[in-house]
Amino acid sequence: MSVSVRFRVWVEVGGxxxxxxxxxxxxxxxxxxxxxxxxxxxxxxxxxxxxNYIDKMEKTSGMKLVEAWKGGRGRGGAKLTPEGKMLLQYYEEIMREMNEVANKWSKYLDSKLVINKGINRRQE
Structure with a gap:
């Protein structure tokens, strides 16, 4: 049975x-x-x-993240603003780095712990 380090990441502004x-x-x-x-x-x-989720993110960040336009059926659309793309890229980078750390610790703990019948023993 292997050991896995798991995490959840979110970004807050002023809590x-x-x-x-x-x-x-x-x-x-x-x-x-x-x-x-x-x-x-x-x-x-x-x-x-x-x-509403987009609206909340924009109010929290103080930035316009999505530009939407109306155009009738099939003609409306939306795209990320440069700030929206930047936020997406920053979050991806945070996740990439966090995954690297979690994988490193998973491998380390997997090599140090023996999980057997619910009893954890440290390997010397």
């Missing part, structure tokens, strides 16, 4: 949640689909939920 896995997924889906409704469909969320 208020800005972005975590859900916000990352929303921004990434908007970037890939080119629309809020497309992102909502892809993620199995309502348009209203995604719109």
């Amino acid at each position: 208020v949640h800005l972005i975590g896995p859900g916000g990352y997924d929303i921004l990434k889906a908007i970037d890939e689909t080119g629309s809020i409704s497309g992102a909502a469909r892809r993620l199995g969320m309502s348009y209203r939920f995604v719109w």
Whole structure:
């Protein structure tokens, strides 16, 4: 049985949640689909939920993260602003670095701990 180090990462501004896995997924889906409704469909969320989530992120950050435009059926769209793309990239970099640390510790602990019938023994 192997040992795994797990973690959850989110970014706060003044103690208020800005972005975590859900916000990352929303921004990434908007970037890939080119629309809020497309992102909502892809993620199995309502348009209203995604719109409100974006609004909360923008109010918390004080930055415009998504530019949306209306155009009638099939003509509307959305894209990330440069600040939205930057936030997405920063979160990806944080996750990359955290995964490296978690993998390092998982391997280390896996080599030092013997898990046998619920009893942990340290290897000398």
